[in-house]
Amino acid sequence: MNQVIGLTGGIASGKSTAADYIREKGYPILDADVYARQSTQKDGPAYPGIVEHFGSSIIGEDGEIDRKKLGAIVFNDSREREVLNRLVHPEVRRMMDRDKEKALSVSHVFLDIPLLFENGLDRQCDITLTVYVDQETQIERLMARNDFDRSEALARINSQMPLSEKRERSTEVLDNNGSKADLFSQIDDFLSNLEK
Template identity: 75%
Template sequence: MNYIIGLTGGIASGKSTASDYIRSKGYPVLDADTYAKKATAKDGPAYQGIIDHFGADLLQDDGEIDRRKLGAIVFNDDGERKVLNQLVHPEVRRMMDADKERLAEAGHVFLDIPLLFENGLDRQCDITLTVYVDQETQTERLMERNGFSHSEALSRINSQMPLSEKRNRSDEVLDNSGSKDDLYAQIEDFLAKIEK
């Protein structure tokens, strides 16, 4: 049986590191963020709706949306974040579903979706897998990675479902509190399990 595996985590939890490693092992990993970039690109299906709602001052000189400016708006305003999600998520889902159906015929497919549980997409998965770290580690990593202040990092983290809740709702958990090698070993165990 070929599994659809929903991979999730939180900002700075190490989900991308896990994704990259799984991909390096030859598994298809469909990344919701990549589809979101396609959907919001100048020729993407969600582009015009975003400009109509948020205004043309979001545009860079090349006509592309300034993702930092847009992020600053939606990370601090739940209402605006909902509007953006309503414009982007259906398009992401449509593109992702088409690729998922095609790839699932050949083998296991991983769906890298930050908002897996929030958007009820866990129901489309055979197995859910969360990359988990405690909030203190998550905050430190985010400050280090993005140059955020403590309050900026917390604002981003608090805009998401707590990782502890994702962990509790998940079928399997990858604990990323240790080294990369620890994480890779846990992924190897998981891959061995699904190949049985």
């Protein structure tokens, strides 16, 4: 029987690298961030509520939501972030559930969800898989990737559930403190066990 695998991690943990590799191996990956973008486009189901709450100042010249302007609001105010999540998450869930049922009929399905545990979506999964790095590695990678200073990197990391907690709550863990080859080897092992 095909299984639903919840794939999660933290910012700069390597979750996207893992997801890309799993996709290359032929498994469907349903990416919550892709659904979130679709739901917030000007023809998307969450768009009207977002504009109604946050106002027209967040709309760019093309009529789309300016992600930087919206991000500046919600990243610095947890209450506003909650409002945005209440508008977007149900739509993401609905779109993802629709595609999950189709994909499950032919294959195991991976749900790429950054906030898997935070939103209780782990309960919809047969297996939870966290891409883990220690915090110092996470800080260094985020500083290098996004050109952040240390305090900016820490602020982003601290706005999420600690990876150590996600690791504890997961069925399986991919340790990404080493090389990409190490990560890919762990994924290969996981996939071969999945197919047994």
